[in-house]
Amino acid sequence: MTQAAVVDTKNVNRSYFTEEHIMFRDSLRRFLEKEAVPYFDQWEEERLVPRSFWKKMGKNGFICPWVDEEYGGLGADFIFTIILNEELGRIGAGLGGVGIHSSIVAPYINNFGTEEQKKKYLPGCISGDIVTAIAMTEPGAGSDLAAISTTAIKDGDSYIINGQKTFISNGIQSDLIVVVAKTDPKANPAHKGISLFLVESDTPGFSRGRKLKKVGMHSQDTAELVFEDVKVPATSLLGEEGKGFYHLMKELQQERILSAIGSQVAAEDMLNMTLDYVKERTAFGNPISKFQNTQFKLAEMATHVQLGRTLVDDLIVKHMEGKDIYKEVSMAKWWISDNTRKMAPECMQLHGGYGYMEEYKIARRYRDVAVAPIYAGSNEIMKTIIAKSLGL
Structure with missing residues (x-):
């Protein structure tokens, strides 16, 4: 092997x-x-x-x-x-x-x-x-979900939605959007006033803003969404009114497992393509895989990648068993995404100048992994969750 x-x-x-x-x-x-x-x-x-x-x-x-x-x-x-x-x-x-x-x-x-x-x-x-999207993030509210300003005010048998969302994946192509909005803007604490709505893209008052130009993940369309007096029937409420925050939290364990897996797959791919490259590329009459620096770098990365795979596979099984692994999932999300981001420039370096060329996949991986410690809850938020679970 x-x-x-x-x-x-x-x-x-x-x-x-x-x-x-x-x-x-x-x-x-x-x-x-x-x-x-x-x-x-x-x-x-x-x-x-x-x-x-x-x-x-x-x-x-x-x-x-x-x-x-x-x-x-x-x-x-x-x-x-x-x-x-x-x-x-x-x-x-x-x-x-x-x-x-x-x-x-x-x-x-x-x-x-x-x-x-x-x-x-x-x-x-x-x-x-x-095609669906979920509209949570706003220009002034990212990880602090309770700070959203989009509102959905009851009006008879309808709700009127007003607000703006940004960084929405599938934002350009989406036909149906799960919109996070405040049905009670005066709720204290604020998260108790949050609800979820299903909004179809042809609803009057809904529009798409810019198709955002990202550093990486180019083919995943990402956009701004605008809601101007968007009137939806009460039947568009998803789940219970005022329980939107809790609905979101309930789904985050699975979302963060998937986020960790995405980073893990990228790390495995970068390691394997770099292993192949260093065995083929020669310098000073030898494959660069024979240089001690190359061997040490790849030995370290292979160890980290194996640790990440062992961790996510364990969490997959526990999640399927219905166990509460919120702390462990937060650990996996931050550690694996952080490790993958650190690996990217190391793998690019071992590709030399070719690694900076678009025709080499490592260049795309280098761009794409940069966002992993940010989305699905920033790594700083993950550490805050872990700290709380430790009684800190």
């Missing part, structure tokens, strides 16, 4: 994988090799994954496989979600919008929606006909 194979889960069947998991992974991998890999550079240039790809994903049963069969899903377990996010991540972080839709936004509809809401939206989420 080569050193790469030790840390490369792409070709390893983990203990909790069943035959069905392996078949799903292999089928998805073949699909992505055919339908994503040849076009991914073009999507990065265009800064958008086309809707045709979403629909092909849906047609093949790769979106929202966890949804119950009565709504058109496979009724699959959490491992299918893990596989989906890992395989998308191996192609490139720019495909993360599909994972956000399938693994983060759609579960809000499934877990907190009424039967009518689930029947109306989940089949389209599965087929790729409906």
